[in-house]
Amino acid sequence: MSSYIGISKDPSAIEGNTPTGSNNTEAGSSFDKIERNGTPLSVPAVARRILALMTGGQLLLAGSAAAGTLAALLALAPYLAAALAFVELTSSSPDRDRLLLIGLAGVAGLIGCHAFFGLSTALSHLIAFRVQRDLRLRLAAKLARVPLGWFDDTAKGRVRSILLDDVEATEDGIAHLIPETSAALLAPLLVLVALVVVDWRLTVLTLVPMVVGMWLLGRLLKTGEGPTRDYIEIQARLAETTAEIADGLATVRLFDQAEQASRRAFDMFALMTRFSNDWMRGAVVPGGLAQILLSSHLLVVASVGLLMAAAGDVSTATLAVFLALALGLGDIFGAIQGISHRVMRQVQHLDNIDSILCLPEMPESASKGAIGPAAVELDTVGFAYGARAVLDCISVRVEPGRSLALVGPSGSGKSTLVRLIARFLDAQSGAVRIGGVDVRDMSAEDLHARLAVVFQDVFLFAGTIADNIRLGRAGASDADIVAAAKAARAHDFIAALPNGYDTLVGERGHGLSGGERQRISIARAILKDAPILILDEATAFADPENEAEIQTAIAELARGRTMIVIAHRLHTITHVDEILVLDQGRIAERGRHDDLVADGGLYARMWAAHQAVRSYRHASRGN
Structure with missing residues (x-):
């Protein structure tokens, strides 16, 4: 659809046509939340x-635009040659040599038209590919500096779409839109100069309908800016809804919610339909009139010109x-229509790219002073997500x-506390220190060199098992990788695979069980050999057999290291030096396992519930 739409801007008008029986709350709220940055939909702005x-x-790029303009002008050569040949042939004594020269010209x-067009395209694409490369590198560098907590609040598909689709779409703006627009606008201006030289009266006749059509089209473009952005936003929301339904198709079928899922998509389709209907009602008549006026200049000037020629006011040759x-x-109408649509798309793609480039960065500085042994200390730490407080005045120290x-x-607040230690987020009050140094005063290299993290949800890259383990230490030898896998109790199942350590695994470790992925993650942490180990419920997805293997691997990994572990399976932490019991962001209890059970508080109740569940599971397996 072109960008000269004239649809209603009133959300109530859009929400008023909800199909019977459907729930339009989400569709309506999607419209209400549409945001615009106010960038004008114009070629100069883009x-x-x-x-x-x-x-x-x-x-x-300027050279590309100039070459494109010359190509557009030289495209007139065959028509001008035909006109001059007609003049020569209708003269009293046609000159064959002159006709040959006109034909060759x-x-x-x-030929020159195609040559300059090729040059324009080559130059613009050379620039476009260079900009895309630099832009992807800038985006990657930017994402490396934003708080890691931002990724938890952002759909992964959106980040991927910006890095791939939106950056790829800039090729049209750089390689085509700017040079082709220059040619589409400059060439007609030069032609108008030539027309004035040939006959100013015919030029006026040519311009009258075009000026009126341009004025009408300009009004349509101006009134359609906001609705155009809304339409693009609805398209994006529809794509997100469709992708979400596709990703959750198994869950939808399992819970027999196909009708509800379909209704969500239907509501978005209905919203888009109402937008389109308003679009057509508001734009079809004035848009059609503008198209007629902008495309009728030849018909007008030819008709009037023939009458003038018959009256002797202008020669046939002229x-x-x-x-x-x-x-x-x-x-002109087609050119402006196509350009305006592409400008509209470019603004949306550039807005998406800017949404990452303008993200606040995690402050970073070089390490200040010597970093001591691997002690971890939280000093009256507080943190909140918006208005919701998650941690309040947490103080604890873990000795090396x-x-x-x-x-x-x-x-x-367990996961948030761990994220503050790993500096996925920054504490909003208090301080987190490692080796006596505030993590905010440590360089990223110094901080990451001291931490090894094993997440509950293991991420493996599409590649070989060896490459995934080698993420722990770049340049590690094959022998180091095997040694780390053996320590993580992963060597036996890896060696049994068809290609051993060279076995390819799919994205996120597809093809491996949860316990196998977890042991590869532990091998990666062993290979890193960092003095501080953070475990985020490392046995969460393991069956009893795998859990025993993982616990053995963790014991090997934790030897001599400072360890902080989030645990839901309480029997896995009975041996730790201290247990911190959190409740509503505060420290409810702290101490060793036996003491906390004896105190009869929150931990004791959690332990009793845990034991009951384990007993039930053992009884179930026994039956």
Whole structure:
């Protein structure tokens, strides 16, 4: 759809046509939350934003635009040659040599048109590919500096879409939109100058309908800016809804919720349909009139020109040359329509890219002073997600080589506390220190060199098992990888695979069990050999057999290291040096396992519930 739409901007008008029996709450709220950054939908505005992305190549881009303009002008050569040949043939004594020269000039112009067009395309694509490379590197560097907590709140598909689709779409803006727009606008302007030279009266006749059509089209473009953005946003929301339904298809079928899932998509389709209907009602008449006026200049000037020629007010030769040149004005309506649509898309893609480039970065500085042994200390730490406080005045110290377990009900702040230690997020009050140094005063290299983290949800890259383990230490030898796998109790199942350590695993470790993926993650941490180990419920997805293997691997990994572990399976932490019981973001209890059970508090109740569940499971397996 083109960008000269004129649909209703009133959300109530859009929400008023909800199909019977459907729930339009989500569709309506999607519209209400649409945000715009106010960027004008114009070629100059888009060109400025694209040029701002470039670190060089502006001269090449100008050369591409110039070559495109010359190509557009030379495309008139065959028509002008035909007009001049007509003039020569209708003269009293046609000159064969002159006719041959005119023909050769027309052919040369056509060849030149293709040559300059090829040059324009080559230069613009050279710049486009360079900008795309630099832009992807900038985005990757930016994402490496934003708080890791941002990724938890952002759909992974959206990040992937920006890095791939939106950056790829800039190729149209750089390689096509700017040079082709220059040609589409400059060439007609030069043609108009030539038309004035040939006959100013016919030029006025040509311009009258075009000026009226341009004025009408301009009004449509202006009134359609906001609704156009809304339409693009609805398209994006529809794509997200469709992708979400596709990703959760197994869950939808399992819980027999196909009708509810379909209704969500239907509501978005209905919203888009209402937008489209309003679009057509508001734009079809004035848009059609603008198209007629912008495309009728040849019909008007040819009709009036023939009458003038019959009356002797203009010669046949002049009229022929004028009509040949007037072809250079081309389909102005089609050109503007196509350009405006592409400008609209470029603004959306650039807004998406800017949404990452403008993210606040995690402050980073070089390490200040010497970093001591691997002690971890939280000093009156507080943190909140918006208005919801998650941690309040947490103080604890884990001495080098000692272990701390974090337990508590869901939402008590365990994962947030670990994220603050690993500096996925920054504490909003208090301080987190490693080796006596505030993590905010440590360089990323120093901090990451001291931490090894085994997550509950293991991520493996698409590649070989060896490459996934080698993430722990770049450049590790094959012998080091095997040794780490043996320590993680992963060597036996890896060796039994068809290609051993060279076995390819799919994205996220597809093809391996949860326990196998977890042991590969532990091998990666062993290979890193960091002095501080953080475990985020490392046995969460393991069956009893795998759990025993993983616990043995963790014991090997934890030897001599400072360890902080989040645990839901309480029998796995009975041996730790201290247990911190969190409840609603505060420390409810702390101490060793036996003491906490004897105290009869929250931990004792959790332990009793845990034992009951284990007993039930053992009884179930026994039956």
